Amino acid sequence: MLQCTAVTDVPFYEALLALATMEGGPEHPTDVLAQDDFLLCELGEHDEAAEHAAHVWTADVPDDDRDLWLLWTGTGAHRVYRFDTLPLCPALLRDLIARTVTSCAYLDHHPGPHSWTVTDPLGDLITEHIHREVRRLTAGEDSSDADADADADTDGP
Ligand SMILES: [Zn+2]
Ligand SMILES: [Zn+2]
DSSP, rough: OOBOOOEOOOOHHHHHHHHHHHOOOOOOOOOOOOOEEEEOOOOOOOOSSSSSEEEEOOOOTTTEEEEEEEEEEEEGOOOEEEEEEEEBBOOOOEEETTTTTOOOBTTTTOOSSOOGGGGGGGHHHHHHHHHHHHHHHTSSSSSOOOHHHHHHOOOOO
């Protein structure tokens, strides 16, 4: 299951207001968001009728997991959005062999599958690119770009 590809620009002042008024919000909302930030829908591919959801802030409140989300449908002039503080999806993935428990990273009652079944090719691509850049920069001053690229292709993690 692939991640939804919807992207939206942040309604900046409303985002700041939502951050400033939520319980457990950041001390300095302007540290969290910049005016020209974009947010990605984090859900798995879903029906057009369902709202897209981007996580904005994890509430810093003990025993309360209400996070701030930007929810929207449509694009451009047809975009309808709202900010809401919502509890996280309570679903857990238990791996009895590895003895790990993974919690779903999405909001409660989200459409589509839980977060652990969703892959993010774009995010993986960016991560891979960063790793390659780091390898290139740490490969040594003498190697040309072509050498660094060849190294990056053969080097393990
Ligand atoms: Zn979406
Ligand atoms: Zn879930």
